[in-house]
Amino acid sequence: MKPAGDVFGIGCVEPHEDTEMDDKSLYDQEVRGMLASVAGAARPDPVVLAAWLDGQLGAADAARVEEWLAGSADARMALAVLREATLESVPEPELARLRALVPSETRVRSRRTDRWHARLAVWFPRPSIALAAIVLVACTAWLGLAAGERLAEAQWQRQAAAALPGGFLLDRGV
Amino acid sequence: MSLERIPLDRLVAGDKATWDAFVGAAAPVMRAVVRRTLVRAGRERDTADVLQDVFVRLCSDRFRVLRDYDPTRARLSTWLGVIASSAAIDHLRRIGPGHTGLDDVAEEELPAVDPVDPARPLMLPPDLLTARQILILKLLYEEDCTVEEVARAVGIESQTVRSQRHKAFERLRAWLAKQGAEK
Numbered sequence: 001m002k003p004a005g006d007v008f009g010i011g012c013v014e015p016h017e018d019t020e021m022d023d024k025s026l027y028d029q030e031v032r033g034m035l036a037s038v039a040g041a042a043r044p045d046p047v048v049l050a051a052w053l054d055g056q057l058g059a060a061d062a063a064r065v066e067e068w069l070a071g072s073a074d075a076r077m078a079l080a081v082l083r084e085a086t087l088e089s090v091p092e093p094e095l096a097r098l099r100a101l102v103p104s105e106t107r108v109r110s111r112r113t114d115r116w117h118a119r120l121a122v123w124f125p126r127p128s129i130a131l132a133a134i135v136l137v138a139c140t141a142w143l144g145l146a147a148g149e150r151l152a153e154a155q156w157q158r159q160a161a162a163a164l165p166g167g168f169l170l171d172r173g174v
Numbered sequence: 175m176s177l178e179r180i181p182l183d184r185l186v187a188g189d190k191a192t193w194d195a196f197v198g199a200a201a202p203v204m205r206a207v208v209r210r211t212l213v214r215a216g217r218e219r220d221t222a223d224v225l226q227d228v229f230v231r232l233c234s235d236r237f238r239v240l241r242d243y244d245p246t247r248a249r250l251s252t253w254l255g256v257i258a259s260s261a262a263i264d265h266l267r268r269i270g271p272g273h274t275g276l277d278d279v280a281e282e283e284l285p286a287v288d289p290v291d292p293a294r295p296l297m298l299p300p301d302l303l304t305a306r307q308i309l310i311l312k313l314l315y316e317e318d319c320t321v322e323e324v325a326r327a328v329g330i331e332s333q334t335v336r337s338q339r340h341k342a343f344e345r346l347r348a349w350l351a352k353q354g355a356e357k
Contacts, residue, residue: 005220023339023343024315024341026346026347027311027315028315028344029316031311031346032315032316034298035298035308035311035312036236037297037298038298038300038308041305046253046256046257046260047242047243047244047247047248047253047256048247049256050247050248050249050252050253050255050256051180051247051248051254052329053248053250053252053255054248054249054330055329056247056248056316062307063304063306064305066304066305066328067213067304067305067308067310069305069309070305070308070309070312070316073316074263075317076309076312076317076327077211077214077263077314078211078256078259078260078263079327080317080319081210081211081214081259081325081326082205082207082209082252082259083326083327083334084210086206086207087202087203087206088202088205088209089202090185090201090202090225091222093199094201094205094222094225094226095198097226098197098201098226099193099194099197100231101193101229101230101233102188102190102193102194102233104190137277
């Protein structure tokens, strides 16, 4: 029996033509089983995989990611999905639920809020509250000044009375 | 607002307006990844739940996962895609044996290929093929991808895929011929 490819019938085998079909059958018969026994690398950190997808990894790190991809069917499935990166419309109720995960009263303390007027805005979010606070502070100050003035006058009168032997009360303007 | 323009410092500080903008920009990218992963296992109906889980993970523990993101290493959209993909695959693993990758099955649980002839396949020398060559062969012959699809997946030119496949088979044939000669 002639060997496969021995078209000349003289034991001279025609040079092997490296077709895709030959590769496929070789893979199925010999290679698949061998590659199944090759252990894959550990699952990389998400940012490492993302860097590989963006073409930002060096050769050594890229080889480790590719080893993991070669060793895991799930990883290859993930790769296929990630490379098909598209945008998909999200139903509004889903978006609303996702937005609600962070409550609205959360506020950021930044350089801007360190400024006094920004801090005031945090304490007094409504103009009416700010106005009431200003009126309250003004009234308190006025009452405090008036009380202080009366107290000072009474003290002065006591001192004047003590200084005059007749106990005559002098008017402050005299 | 574009995803790459989201101010991360304000986002991880918990600013509500920034979070809302982030959700608007990130959800379409992540939903696509989650749904496409789940649909392959017939679990498309779980898309909203898995997407919600991913966003909960992103904002929980004072945005710890988002704080770990390093913008100098990868784009935010790519990184979020990886996070979403990982969550969807974890979900499929959790829900049951309907989707168990061969990688997750212990070797002794796998059915014997040939009970009559338990001969083990030849062990491939570790340095015969590069990781990239093995990946290319598996994508071509186990995932049934075209050369163009493999090129897109690995991020290389189609011509590079062909040349890497050619080199891999050259090495394999030479090694197998040597094994045959030694027998």
